Amino acid sequence: MIFYAGPIVLGFLLGFIIGSRIKVNPESKLNFTWGSYITIFIAALVAAYFIGPFPYYQDVPLASGFVSAIVGIFVGKVTLGRYVKDDTEH
Amino acid sequence: MSTILKLFIFPAALIITCLGVNTILGGHITPGGGFQGGAIIAGAFIFCAVVYGLKDSPIKFSHDFMGRMESIGALAYVFIGVAGLIFAGSFLYNLGVDLYGIVPSFIKTIFDYPDPTHAGIIPYLNFAVGLKVLVGLSAVVITFLGFEGEFDEDGEEIEEIE
Numbered sequence: 001m002i003f004y005a006g007p008i009v010l011g012f013l014l015g016f017i018i019g020s021r022i023k024v025n026p027e028s029k030l031n032f033t034w035g036s037y038i039t040i041f042i043a044a045l046v047a048a049y050f051i052g053p054f055p056y057y058q059d060v061p062l063a064s065g066f067v068s069a070i071v072g073i074f075v076g077k078v079t080l081g082r083y084v085k086d087d088t089e090h
Numbered sequence: 091m092s093t094i095l096k097l098f099i100f101p102a103a104l105i106i107t108c109l110g111v112n113t114i115l116g117g118h119i120t121p122g123g124g125f126q127g128g129a130i131i132a133g134a135f136i137f138c139a140v141v142y143g144l145k146d147s148p149i150k151f152s153h154d155f156m157g158r159m160e161s162i163g164a165l166a167y168v169f170i171g172v173a174g175l176i177f178a179g180s181f182l183y184n185l186g187v188d189l190y191g192i193v194p195s196f197i198k199t200i201f202d203y204p205d206p207t208h209a210g211i212i213p214y215l216n217f218a219v220g221l222k223v224l225v226g227l228s229a230v231v232i233t234f235l236g237f238e239g240e241f242d243e244d245g246e247e248i249e250e251i252e
Contacts, residue, residue, distance in 0.1 A: 006205040007115045010217055014111045017159070017221075018131065021149055028146045032100060040101045044108055051109075054116050056206040069111035073104060 002059050011065035015072020020080035022073070037074065044070040091141045099141045100148050106134035110224070117216035118209040124219025131220070132227035139228075144235050151232065156225040163222035170211050170218070173201070186210025 024030065048066040057064070110130030117123030138147045174183030177197050178190075185193055186201035187210035203213045240248040 004205040006203045006213060010213065011111050011115055014114065014131075014217070014220070015108070018107050018149070021151055021155065023150050024148055025146055028142075030096065030100070030142065030146060030148060032148075036101065040104050043101070044105055047105060047108070051112065054119050054205075056119065058206070063112050065115035066108045066112040069108040070104065073107065 004057060004059055004064065007054075007057075007065035008068045011068035012072035012075075015069035016076040017072075019073035019076025022077045022081040037077075041070060041074065095141050099137050103134040103138050103149065106137070107131050110134065110220075114216050114220040115213065118203075118212040119207055124216035125223050127216070128220040128223025129227060131224040132231075135224075135228045136231045139231060139235055144232065151225065151228050156229050159221050159225040163218045163220075163225075166218035166221075167215060170201075170214055174211070182211070182215075184210040184212070 024032070045062070045067065048063040048070075049061065051063040051066060053059070053061065053063060054065075107130075110127045110133075112127075113122035113130055114124055114127030117127070135147075135149050135151065138149045142148065171182040174185055175181045177183070177185060177193050178188075179192075183193075184201075185197055186203055186208065188198050201211055201214075203209050203211075205213075242248055
């Protein structure tokens, strides 16, 4: 099976950049558990399947950039996007 | 904002972000591109900022982050353009495709985009433009949301004259 590295790498990079900015404020009432993130991931996979690959792409029946973006978002969130450091984040 | 919106918007924003990334990556082969995809990602951020407020928004764009991304996007665009000027004599010459056959093969390999179409520098330019647009549009909305009124020299709010 052929994998086209272009959309996978660039999609992961863009997703990682956005994911590193997901920082939940501990004082906020907003609480998304790991279960909700897994649900979002499954929903993203379903969406990628229905979007389908770009024209001429015959590697996988998914939108590979879409999937690598959601993976990048979660990797960015886990590695860099834990908590808000202070109120000057904005 | 209502609880339903607060439950729905953050997961939706993540999916919309992925759609924006997909739009950026398909710019050379399908309708879309850097500006459109960047605007979609900025839309996802704006969604969160409006519903949760700037302080509680789970996606936080700091001033330093936006400055860095804007600079990286602009510099990447200029770098790719100047590379064409250096190796082929034309600004923004597509080094990855090399239609005129005037570039050494290793340069062509470096700027090649690994997908079935081999579009050269176009997807990289889309990436750079996407970064610039997503932070640019977000910065506008952050400025509007953070505006707290006009104050005079004594610190008192200036009232509107009708």
